Amino acid sequence: MxxxxxxxxxWILIAIMTVVSFLPRAVFLLFAPDLALPEPVKRALRYVPAAVFxxxxxxxxxxxxxxxxFSADNARLAAAAVAALVAVRRGNTFIVVLAGMVTLHAMKTLHGA
Amino acid sequence: MLPGATGSFSTGLICGAAAVAAGMSPLASMAIAAFGYAGTAQLVVVQLATTGATLIVLSLAGLVVNLRYAMFSLSMSRYLTGLNFRQRLVAAFFLTDPAFALSVARFTQHPDEGHRYAFYMGATLAMGAGWFIGVALGTALGATMPASWQIEYCVPLTFLAMVVMVVRDRPTAIAAAVSGITALLAVNLPYRAGLLAAATLGIVAGYLAESWQRR
Known part of the structure; x- marks a missing residue:
């Protein structure tokens, strides 16, 4: 896949990342310090992270x-489930990722893949 | 400032390893971290690029993930007044979540802080150092890891940790659920357009849920 x-x-990705990262950061600090965002836009922005990830x-x-x-052969599913549990309990990104990756490989070994 | 720097370090570690796993050269991995200077958006854009998204879809996705910086930019422009163009350019380029959070906390607790730009730059340098060390290490390690380690799966796991942090109430939970289900149903749309559909519907759902809750 x-x-x-x-x-x-x-290099195209580097160019894209440069532009899409700089524009939102510069919009008020550099270009339009007196521009005000309408209230509905501010409210909608609050849902961006929850809706993107x-x-x-x-x-x-x-x-x-x-x-x-949804089959048991899908090691990624078990890995994500364990990672989600760890995330809910601890919240530290690094530990979450580590727990997920360990589970992923444990499941793959278990299934002999 | 240490929590900000260690957070940036671990994000950088994952970003560097993921960039190399996606087929980027070590130089390109360092360059995208330096010029983009945005970990989450970088993970999104690089992952989408490996799954056949068009340039428009991945640009829009990167922009959407970075929209929060527009809000930070607005807030910081109220605090960092009296700067010249070069200082504002630097402040904008290096605007990050930890630098913003640290600065806002400081400027709210100490409204008479006389060296705001210096404080802001100190915060951003501490986290920038963590970020670059992390990316360099991740890039070096990623290049030596065999493909069977599936290091690229660190990326969705990182997003999982983030979504758990941002889902705090019923409207954000509804936004997340609508987005996830839509993404699954729309997964076979061409060019990964399902991502944009899912994000848009998720935002609308969260917004509406909040409106209903207020009544």
Missing amino acids: AAPLSSLDA PALIMPAVLITDGRID
């Missing part, structure tokens, strides 16, 4: 070859 990036892709997580965890995969 994942194709390695070519070196051209990589699950859209990235769910396909990465549950989709195998274009289909939803």
